[in-house]
Amino acid sequence: MFPLDFPLTLLKKHAKRGECVLDPFCGRGTTNFAARVLGLRTVGIDASRVAAAATQAKLVAPTPTEIVEGAKAILRRKKATDMPEGDFWRLAYHSDVLRDICLLREALLNGSLVAPVAAALRGIMLGALHGPNGQTKYSYLSNQSPRTFGPKPAYAVKFWRKRKLLPPRVKVLDVIVDRANRYYGRVSPSVVGAAIEGDSRHQSTIEEAREVVGQFDWVVTSPPYYGLRTYLPDQWIRNWFLGGPATVDYSSHGQISHAGRDRFVSDLREVWLNVGAHCRPGARMVIRFGSIRDRLVDNPARMMAASLKDTGWIIVTVRHAENAARGKRQAETFRRQCASPCDEVDVWARWEP
Ligand SMILES: C[S@@+](CC[C@H](N)C(=O)[O-])C[C@H]1O[C@@H](n2cnc3c(N)ncnc32)[C@H](O)[C@@H]1O
Known part of the structure:
Protein backbone atom coordinates (compact mmCIF):
# COMPACT_ATOMS: atom_id res chain seq x y z
CA MET A 1 0.00 0.00 0.00
CA VAL A 60 -19.41 5.87 -1.21
CA ALA A 61 -20.91 8.45 1.13
CA PRO A 62 -23.61 7.08 3.45
CA THR A 63 -24.01 8.81 6.80
CA PRO A 64 -22.63 7.17 9.96
CA THR A 65 -26.23 6.83 11.20
CA GLU A 66 -27.28 4.89 8.10
CA ILE A 67 -24.35 2.51 8.56
CA VAL A 68 -24.96 2.00 12.27
CA GLU A 69 -28.73 1.49 11.81
CA GLY A 70 -28.00 -1.06 9.07
CA ALA A 71 -25.61 -2.93 11.35
CA LYS A 72 -28.06 -2.82 14.28
CA ALA A 73 -30.84 -4.29 12.17
CA ILE A 74 -28.58 -7.19 11.19
CA LEU A 75 -27.23 -7.83 14.69
CA ARG A 76 -30.75 -7.99 16.10
CA ARG A 77 -31.14 -11.35 14.38
CA LYS A 78 -30.30 -14.16 16.73
CA LYS A 79 -28.22 -16.82 15.10
CA ALA A 80 -25.84 -17.01 12.19
CA THR A 81 -26.33 -20.24 10.26
CA ASP A 82 -22.84 -20.62 8.89
CA MET A 83 -20.14 -20.44 11.60
CA PRO A 84 -16.62 -21.72 10.92
CA GLU A 85 -15.25 -24.19 13.47
CA GLY A 86 -11.89 -25.42 14.74
CA ASP A 87 -8.99 -24.28 16.94
CA PHE A 88 -8.07 -21.30 14.79
CA TRP A 89 -11.54 -19.76 14.83
CA ARG A 90 -12.03 -20.50 18.54
CA LEU A 91 -8.80 -18.72 19.42
CA ALA A 92 -9.10 -15.94 16.86
CA TYR A 93 -12.52 -14.68 17.96
CA HIS A 94 -14.63 -14.78 21.11
CA SER A 95 -17.74 -16.86 20.32
CA ASP A 96 -20.09 -13.85 20.65
CA VAL A 97 -17.85 -11.81 18.35
CA LEU A 98 -17.67 -14.61 15.78
CA ARG A 99 -21.47 -14.93 15.84
CA ASP A 100 -21.85 -11.20 15.12
CA ILE A 101 -19.22 -11.32 12.38
CA CYS A 102 -21.08 -14.25 10.79
CA LEU A 103 -24.44 -12.47 11.03
CA LEU A 104 -22.97 -9.45 9.24
CA ARG A 105 -21.20 -11.64 6.69
CA GLU A 106 -24.39 -13.51 5.86
CA ALA A 107 -26.53 -10.38 5.59
CA LEU A 108 -23.98 -8.61 3.37
CA LEU A 109 -23.73 -11.66 1.12
CA ASN A 110 -27.52 -11.81 0.86
CA GLY A 111 -27.71 -8.17 -0.19
CA SER A 112 -30.04 -7.04 2.57
CA LEU A 113 -28.82 -3.41 2.69
CA VAL A 114 -28.87 -0.60 0.12
CA ALA A 115 -25.66 -0.53 -1.94
CA PRO A 116 -23.71 2.42 -0.44
CA VAL A 117 -24.50 1.37 3.13
CA ALA A 118 -23.51 -2.23 2.37
CA ALA A 119 -20.26 -1.09 0.70
CA ALA A 120 -19.34 1.06 3.71
CA LEU A 121 -20.23 -1.61 6.28
CA ARG A 122 -18.32 -4.22 4.29
CA GLY A 123 -15.25 -1.92 4.21
CA ILE A 124 -15.53 -1.24 7.95
CA MET A 125 -15.71 -4.96 8.73
CA LEU A 126 -12.78 -5.77 6.43
CA GLY A 127 -10.69 -3.19 8.25
CA ALA A 128 -11.75 -4.38 11.72
CA LEU A 129 -11.45 -8.15 11.21
CA HIS A 130 -7.92 -8.55 12.52
CA GLY A 131 -5.26 -6.39 14.10
CA PRO A 132 -3.41 -5.61 17.31
CA ASN A 133 -5.30 -5.36 20.61
CA GLY A 134 -5.17 -1.86 22.07
CA GLN A 135 -4.27 -1.12 25.70
CA THR A 136 -7.42 0.82 26.48
CA LYS A 137 -9.88 0.25 23.69
CA TYR A 138 -10.50 -2.35 21.00
CA SER A 139 -10.36 -1.23 17.37
CA TYR A 140 -10.10 -4.78 16.02
CA LEU A 141 -12.26 -7.83 16.59
CA SER A 142 -9.61 -10.56 16.76
CA ASN A 143 -7.11 -11.97 19.17
CA GLN A 144 -3.66 -10.31 18.82
CA SER A 145 -2.92 -10.36 15.07
CA PRO A 146 -1.28 -8.36 12.34
CA ARG A 147 -3.48 -5.85 10.61
CA THR A 148 -2.22 -6.06 7.06
CA PHE A 149 -2.30 -9.83 6.59
CA GLY A 150 -4.39 -12.64 8.01
CA PRO A 151 -2.28 -14.94 10.18
CA LYS A 152 -1.94 -18.53 8.94
CA PRO A 153 -3.92 -20.87 11.21
CA ALA A 154 -1.21 -23.29 12.44
CA TYR A 155 1.24 -20.48 13.20
CA ALA A 156 -1.38 -18.27 14.85
CA VAL A 157 -2.73 -21.05 17.11
CA LYS A 158 0.82 -21.80 18.29
CA PHE A 159 1.52 -18.09 18.82
CA TRP A 160 -1.64 -17.51 20.87
CA ARG A 161 -1.27 -20.70 22.93
CA LYS A 162 2.37 -20.05 23.76
CA ARG A 163 1.52 -16.61 25.07
CA LYS A 164 -1.81 -17.68 26.60
CA LEU A 165 -3.62 -15.06 24.54
CA LEU A 166 -7.40 -15.37 24.54
CA PRO A 167 -9.72 -13.61 22.08
CA PRO A 168 -11.27 -10.44 23.53
CA ARG A 169 -15.03 -10.08 23.98
CA VAL A 170 -15.22 -6.97 21.83
CA LYS A 171 -18.55 -5.23 21.27
CA VAL A 172 -18.82 -5.45 17.50
CA LEU A 173 -21.36 -2.65 17.25
CA ASP A 174 -19.09 -0.27 19.22
CA VAL A 175 -16.25 -0.88 16.77
CA ILE A 176 -18.62 -0.23 13.85
CA VAL A 177 -19.92 3.00 15.43
CA ASP A 178 -16.37 4.22 15.99
CA ARG A 179 -15.23 3.45 12.48
CA ALA A 180 -18.42 4.77 10.85
CA ASN A 181 -17.90 8.13 12.57
CA ARG A 182 -14.19 8.19 11.80
CA TYR A 183 -14.44 7.31 8.12
CA TYR A 184 -17.83 8.66 7.10
CA GLY A 185 -18.39 11.54 9.53
CA ARG A 186 -16.89 14.13 7.23
CA VAL A 187 -16.45 12.57 3.80
CA SER A 188 -16.93 14.63 0.70
CA PRO A 189 -19.98 13.73 -1.37
CA SER A 190 -19.34 10.66 -3.49
C1 LIG B 1 1.09 -3.16 -4.75
S1 LIG B 1 -0.62 -3.61 -4.68
C2 LIG B 1 -1.41 -2.07 -4.93
C3 LIG B 1 -1.46 -1.27 -3.66
C4 LIG B 1 -2.20 0.05 -3.80
N1 LIG B 1 -1.37 1.05 -4.45
C5 LIG B 1 -2.64 0.59 -2.44
O1 LIG B 1 -2.22 1.68 -2.06
O2 LIG B 1 -3.38 -0.10 -1.72
C6 LIG B 1 -0.87 -4.45 -6.21
C7 LIG B 1 -2.28 -4.98 -6.43
O3 LIG B 1 -2.35 -5.50 -7.76
C8 LIG B 1 -3.35 -6.51 -7.78
N2 LIG B 1 -3.22 -7.30 -9.02
C9 LIG B 1 -2.32 -8.27 -9.32
N3 LIG B 1 -2.49 -8.75 -10.56
C10 LIG B 1 -3.56 -8.06 -11.08
C11 LIG B 1 -4.24 -8.08 -12.32
N4 LIG B 1 -3.87 -8.92 -13.30
N5 LIG B 1 -5.26 -7.23 -12.53
C12 LIG B 1 -5.64 -6.38 -11.55
N6 LIG B 1 -5.06 -6.33 -10.32
C13 LIG B 1 -4.03 -7.14 -10.09
C14 LIG B 1 -3.11 -7.26 -6.47
O4 LIG B 1 -4.25 -7.99 -6.08
C15 LIG B 1 -2.73 -6.11 -5.52
O5 LIG B 1 -3.86 -5.68 -4.79
Missing part, protein backbone atom coordinates in the same frame (compact mmCIF):
# COMPACT_ATOMS: atom_id res chain seq x y z
CA PHE A 2 1.46 3.39 -0.83
CA PRO A 3 0.81 6.38 1.46
CA LEU A 4 -2.16 8.62 0.62
CA ASP A 5 0.25 11.51 0.34
CA PHE A 6 1.81 10.05 -2.78
CA PRO A 7 -1.23 10.13 -5.14
CA LEU A 8 -2.77 13.10 -3.31
CA THR A 9 0.23 15.38 -3.68
CA LEU A 10 0.87 14.58 -7.29
CA LEU A 11 -2.76 14.84 -8.38
CA LYS A 12 -3.25 18.05 -6.40
CA LYS A 13 -0.24 19.57 -8.10
CA HIS A 14 -0.76 18.36 -11.66
CA ALA A 15 -4.35 17.20 -12.34
CA LYS A 16 -6.92 19.63 -13.69
CA ARG A 17 -10.58 19.93 -12.76
CA GLY A 18 -12.76 17.40 -14.56
CA GLU A 19 -9.92 14.97 -15.25
CA CYS A 20 -10.24 11.31 -14.74
CA VAL A 21 -7.98 8.90 -12.82
CA LEU A 22 -7.47 5.15 -13.24
CA ASP A 23 -5.63 2.70 -11.02
CA PRO A 24 -5.47 -0.73 -12.74
CA PHE A 25 -3.86 -2.30 -9.60
CA CYS A 26 -5.84 -0.37 -7.02
CA GLY A 27 -5.22 -2.48 -3.89
CA ARG A 28 -7.09 -0.70 -1.10
CA GLY A 29 -7.96 2.22 -3.31
CA THR A 30 -5.46 4.82 -2.12
CA THR A 31 -5.27 6.47 -5.54
CA ASN A 32 -9.05 6.40 -5.89
CA PHE A 33 -9.52 7.94 -2.47
CA ALA A 34 -7.06 10.71 -3.33
CA ALA A 35 -8.98 11.38 -6.56
CA ARG A 36 -12.24 11.44 -4.67
CA VAL A 37 -10.89 13.95 -2.15
CA LEU A 38 -9.94 16.19 -5.08
CA GLY A 39 -13.32 15.75 -6.81
CA LEU A 40 -11.88 13.84 -9.78
CA ARG A 41 -13.69 10.95 -11.48
CA THR A 42 -11.98 7.68 -10.78
CA VAL A 43 -11.98 3.92 -11.26
CA GLY A 44 -9.97 1.26 -9.46
CA ILE A 45 -9.45 -2.25 -10.76
CA ASP A 46 -8.08 -5.18 -8.79
CA ALA A 47 -8.02 -8.93 -9.29
CA SER A 48 -8.63 -9.45 -5.58
CA ARG A 49 -12.20 -9.14 -4.34
CA VAL A 50 -10.93 -7.91 -0.98
CA ALA A 51 -9.11 -5.05 -2.70
CA ALA A 52 -12.14 -4.20 -4.85
CA ALA A 53 -14.42 -4.16 -1.79
CA ALA A 54 -11.96 -1.98 0.17
CA THR A 55 -11.81 0.45 -2.75
CA GLN A 56 -15.59 0.53 -3.21
CA ALA A 57 -15.92 1.50 0.45
CA LYS A 58 -13.74 4.56 -0.26
CA LEU A 59 -16.05 5.80 -2.99
CA VAL A 191 -17.89 11.31 -6.93
CA VAL A 192 -18.47 9.47 -10.16
CA GLY A 193 -16.37 6.38 -9.69
CA ALA A 194 -16.28 2.65 -9.23
CA ALA A 195 -14.22 -0.28 -8.07
CA ILE A 196 -14.08 -3.22 -10.43
CA GLU A 197 -13.02 -6.74 -9.48
CA GLY A 198 -11.20 -7.87 -12.59
CA ASP A 199 -8.00 -8.69 -14.41
CA SER A 200 -6.34 -5.62 -15.92
CA ARG A 201 -4.58 -7.81 -18.49
CA HIS A 202 -8.00 -8.18 -20.15
CA GLN A 203 -9.09 -5.48 -22.58
CA SER A 204 -12.74 -5.97 -21.50
CA THR A 205 -11.92 -5.00 -17.90
CA ILE A 206 -10.40 -1.66 -18.93
CA GLU A 207 -13.34 -1.05 -21.29
CA GLU A 208 -15.72 -1.56 -18.38
CA ALA A 209 -13.76 1.03 -16.39
CA ARG A 210 -13.85 3.53 -19.23
CA GLU A 211 -17.62 3.15 -19.53
CA VAL A 212 -18.00 4.43 -15.97
CA VAL A 213 -15.94 7.62 -16.28
CA GLY A 214 -14.82 8.17 -19.88
CA GLN A 215 -11.25 8.39 -21.22
CA PHE A 216 -8.47 8.53 -18.66
CA ASP A 217 -6.17 11.51 -18.15
CA TRP A 218 -4.18 9.97 -15.32
CA VAL A 219 -3.01 6.51 -14.36
CA VAL A 220 -1.50 6.38 -10.88
CA THR A 221 -0.67 2.88 -9.81
CA SER A 222 1.56 0.38 -8.13
CA PRO A 223 1.67 -3.11 -9.65
CA PRO A 224 2.56 -6.11 -7.50
CA TYR A 225 6.20 -5.87 -6.51
CA TYR A 226 8.18 -8.49 -8.32
CA GLY A 227 8.39 -11.65 -6.23
CA LEU A 228 5.59 -10.64 -3.87
CA ARG A 229 2.98 -13.24 -4.69
CA THR A 230 1.06 -13.48 -1.44
CA TYR A 231 -1.69 -10.90 -2.00
CA LEU A 232 -4.50 -13.47 -2.01
CA PRO A 233 -3.34 -15.89 0.73
CA ASP A 234 -2.46 -12.93 2.96
CA GLN A 235 -6.05 -11.73 2.78
CA TRP A 236 -7.69 -15.09 3.41
CA ILE A 237 -9.79 -14.03 6.45
CA ARG A 238 -11.10 -10.96 4.62
CA ASN A 239 -11.73 -13.13 1.57
CA TRP A 240 -13.73 -15.52 3.79
CA PHE A 241 -15.81 -12.57 5.02
CA LEU A 242 -16.67 -11.77 1.40
CA GLY A 243 -17.92 -15.31 0.75
CA GLY A 244 -14.69 -17.27 0.30
CA PRO A 245 -13.70 -20.48 2.09
CA ALA A 246 -12.90 -20.58 5.82
CA THR A 247 -9.42 -21.89 5.01
CA VAL A 248 -6.36 -20.21 3.47
CA ASP A 249 -6.83 -19.70 -0.26
CA TYR A 250 -3.44 -20.29 -1.90
CA SER A 251 -4.67 -19.61 -5.43
CA SER A 252 -3.29 -16.76 -7.49
CA HIS A 253 -6.39 -16.27 -9.60
CA GLY A 254 -6.18 -13.23 -11.88
CA GLN A 255 -2.80 -12.15 -10.49
CA ILE A 256 0.09 -10.97 -12.65
CA SER A 257 2.44 -13.93 -13.06
CA HIS A 258 5.64 -14.10 -11.00
CA ALA A 259 6.76 -17.25 -12.81
CA GLY A 260 9.81 -15.48 -14.18
CA ARG A 261 11.10 -12.04 -15.07
CA ASP A 262 10.05 -12.24 -18.75
CA ARG A 263 6.55 -13.47 -18.03
CA PHE A 264 6.11 -10.77 -15.38
CA VAL A 265 7.28 -8.05 -17.76
CA SER A 266 5.03 -9.26 -20.59
CA ASP A 267 1.99 -9.40 -18.26
CA LEU A 268 2.64 -5.78 -17.23
CA ARG A 269 3.05 -4.82 -20.86
CA GLU A 270 -0.44 -6.16 -21.61
CA VAL A 271 -1.84 -3.89 -18.92
CA TRP A 272 -0.03 -0.76 -20.18
CA LEU A 273 -1.25 -1.42 -23.74
CA ASN A 274 -4.85 -1.98 -22.61
CA VAL A 275 -4.82 1.09 -20.42
CA GLY A 276 -3.23 3.29 -23.09
CA ALA A 277 -5.98 2.38 -25.55
CA HIS A 278 -8.46 4.18 -23.26
CA CYS A 279 -6.35 7.22 -22.41
CA ARG A 280 -6.43 10.66 -23.96
CA PRO A 281 -3.29 11.48 -25.97
CA GLY A 282 -0.86 13.15 -23.57
CA ALA A 283 -2.31 11.32 -20.56
CA ARG A 284 0.19 10.72 -17.79
CA MET A 285 1.03 7.59 -15.88
CA VAL A 286 2.94 7.37 -12.61
CA ILE A 287 4.03 3.90 -11.53
CA ARG A 288 5.52 3.13 -8.15
CA PHE A 289 7.39 -0.13 -8.36
CA GLY A 290 9.94 -2.25 -6.54
CA SER A 291 10.92 -5.85 -6.08
CA ILE A 292 11.68 -7.89 -3.00
CA ARG A 293 15.31 -8.72 -2.50
CA ASP A 294 15.19 -12.48 -2.65
CA ARG A 295 13.92 -12.32 -6.23
CA LEU A 296 16.20 -9.54 -7.37
CA VAL A 297 17.12 -10.60 -10.87
CA ASP A 298 16.94 -7.14 -12.36
CA ASN A 299 16.49 -3.68 -10.92
CA PRO A 300 12.95 -2.30 -10.69
CA ALA A 301 13.58 0.67 -13.00
CA ARG A 302 14.95 -1.60 -15.74
CA MET A 303 12.08 -4.05 -15.44
CA MET A 304 9.55 -1.25 -15.68
CA ALA A 305 11.33 0.25 -18.69
CA ALA A 306 11.23 -3.17 -20.39
CA SER A 307 7.49 -3.50 -19.76
CA LEU A 308 6.82 -0.02 -21.23
CA LYS A 309 9.02 -0.42 -24.31
CA ASP A 310 7.12 0.09 -27.61
CA THR A 311 3.73 0.39 -25.89
CA GLY A 312 3.08 4.05 -26.74
CA TRP A 313 4.03 5.07 -23.18
CA ILE A 314 7.15 7.25 -23.25
CA ILE A 315 9.16 7.40 -20.02
CA VAL A 316 9.59 11.01 -18.95
CA THR A 317 11.45 10.55 -15.69
CA VAL A 318 12.42 7.95 -13.10
CA ARG A 319 12.79 8.94 -9.46
CA HIS A 320 13.63 7.11 -6.29
CA ALA A 321 10.59 6.64 -4.08
CA GLU A 322 10.77 6.45 -0.31
CA ASN A 323 12.33 3.23 0.88
CA ALA A 324 9.62 0.92 2.28
CA ALA A 325 11.86 -0.12 5.18
CA ARG A 326 11.52 3.36 6.66
CA GLY A 327 7.84 2.83 7.41
CA LYS A 328 6.68 0.63 10.25
CA ARG A 329 6.55 -2.92 8.96
CA GLN A 330 3.49 -4.90 10.09
CA ALA A 331 5.13 -8.25 9.45
CA GLU A 332 7.65 -7.57 12.20
CA THR A 333 4.98 -7.05 14.86
CA PHE A 334 3.79 -10.66 14.42
CA ARG A 335 7.34 -11.97 14.05
CA ARG A 336 6.78 -13.32 10.59
CA GLN A 337 9.94 -13.62 8.56
CA CYS A 338 10.19 -10.61 6.29
CA ALA A 339 11.96 -10.25 3.03
CA SER A 340 13.81 -6.96 3.17
CA PRO A 341 12.41 -4.48 0.70
CA CYS A 342 14.72 -2.74 -1.72
CA ASP A 343 14.55 0.71 -3.21
CA GLU A 344 11.36 1.65 -4.97
CA VAL A 345 11.12 3.83 -8.00
CA ASP A 346 8.49 6.18 -9.39
CA VAL A 347 8.33 6.00 -13.16
CA TRP A 348 6.56 8.88 -14.93
CA ALA A 349 5.38 8.25 -18.49
CA ARG A 350 3.29 10.02 -21.13
CA TRP A 351 0.84 8.43 -23.57
CA GLU A 352 2.04 9.28 -27.06
CA PRO A 353 0.65 6.60 -29.35
